[in-house]
Amino acid sequence: MLSVSALWRRRVLRGVVGWGAAWLVAAGGVGSAGAQTAAPAAGTLPPEVEAALARAKLPRDSLSVMVVDAQAAGKASPRLAHRAQVPVNPASVMKLVTTYAALEQLGPAYVWNTPVYVQGTVQDGSLRGNVYIQGQGDPKLVMERLWLLMRRLQGQGIQVIVGDIVLDRTAFDVPDQDPARFDGEPLRPYNASPDALLLNYKSSVMTFVPDAAAGLARIQYDPPLAGVQRQPTVALAAPGADCGDWRTALRAELSDPSRVSFQGVYPAACGERVWPVAAADPRGFAARAVEGMWRDLGGKLTGSVRDGKVPPGLKPAFVVTSPALSEVVRDVNKYSNNVMAQQVFLTLALQKNGVATFDGAREVLRQWWQARMGDADLPQVDNGAGLSRDARLTAQALARMLQVAWVSPVMPELVASLPITGVDGTLRRSQSRAGTAHLKTGSLRDVMAVAGYVHAASGRRYVLVAVVNHPNAGAARPVLDSLIDWTAREP
Secondary structure, three states, rough: OOOOHHHHHHHHHHOOOOHHHHHHHHOOOOOOOOOOOOOOOOOOHHHHHHHHHHHHOOOOOHHEEEEEEOOOOOOOOEEEEEEEOOEOOOOOHHHHHHHHHHHHHHHHOOOOOEEEEEEEEEEEOEEEEEEEEEOOOOOOEOOHHHHHHHHHHHHHOOOOOOOEEEOOOOOOOOOOOOOOOOOOOOOOOHHHOOOOOEHHHEEEEEEEEEOOOOOOEEEEEEEEOOEEEOHHHHHHEOOOOOOOOOHHHHHEEEOOOEEEOOOOEEEEHOOOEEEEEEEOOHHHHHHHHHHHHHHHOOEEEEEEEEEEOOOOOOEEEEEOOOOHHHHHHHHHHHEEEEHHHHHHHHHHHHHHHOOOOOHHHHHHHHHHHHHOOOOOOOOOOOOOOOOOOEEEEHHHHHHHHHHHHHOOOOHHHHHOOOEEOOOOOHHHHOOOOOOOOEEEEEEOOOOOEEEEEEOOOOEEEEEEEEEEEEOOOHHHHHHHHEEEEEEHOOO
């Protein structure tokens, strides 16, 4: 059965998240450090935050922070402000800007349509002509929805295509990106690039299921890919072997677009495990996935799957519709999905200009920001996802945006998309008080950040923005946890 469970989907999303997921594995946090009786003086930090910085060996000037009443935009002094006007790299916290802008400009109910066209005549189950699939930027055209698309195509009476399947990706005018350019990890799903016809996040998922009686682990690959030889099983490690670093133990060869193989063994102690992997040939992934799924469903194709453009005047046979933007935004923010964030960002330009470019998306966001945030410093959004060394914003400007968002009609959708401390998403392992805050996380090699809303003991809601920029930022989780707890213990 090709449909996947909610658990599987959560695993896959975690596999394709951005560096913000590093929050999950950072060193432990700090809890309450006694009652806070008064707000610190201007330019000072709470004692517990100072202590956490010292333990993490982080200087005070590595931290930018702003804490302010969520409902007091421009009306009250911040409860805490430290280097709040300094532009910093926010990592995946930048997704807050992209998703809030999209919710306001597109609306929570916005959907992406992927039209499918049939050119030619159908007789006795055979189409003599071409099928066209026109990508419009759908961020969530995942395996099970591709399966449904192919089933609907067969519902047109087509089993054999005596022609080609043509993929129209012209809605996005973005250059091909080297997936290794950011950090030298081209097979990490978080490095996948945007595409008008983004299929399964340009990633495959390998599921390992140990069979102790047979002495091997069976491997399931999703989606099916045409023209790729995939090793069906791998030997189990010796009895009693720990799970440990099981991916390294497999010694996988994943760089060949036409072949997947393993030279190592799989520890039975791991049980069933899922391994998402980005396509070795990102540009060719969509064609392999479309052909593979079509043939897996029993369809036949005499031609090829190729890039092209829908002929003028051709009417769609049917349209595949995405989940609503509100659901997409939850995936983006809860799991810090980079490629989905870029798809949403580019859609801002697509809806205004008819064709999406990064420059166009940045211009749309600039105009929206100036209209909604007034004189608050404009963020340097780069690709809209935060997977960037060039993105910049100030804690003060982001706090202002979050105050504006709090009284926006789309506030419920934005807040619902944020991870909850100690509960879910990238904050499920947070050591701060469970359920006290809805916060977006961000993490790069030298960045760790949180931003969002904290529910204080009094019932008041505060905006919290805290960003650490420092080579030792990976040690900053206890610092940020202490800020969350301090904010929740309103004096």
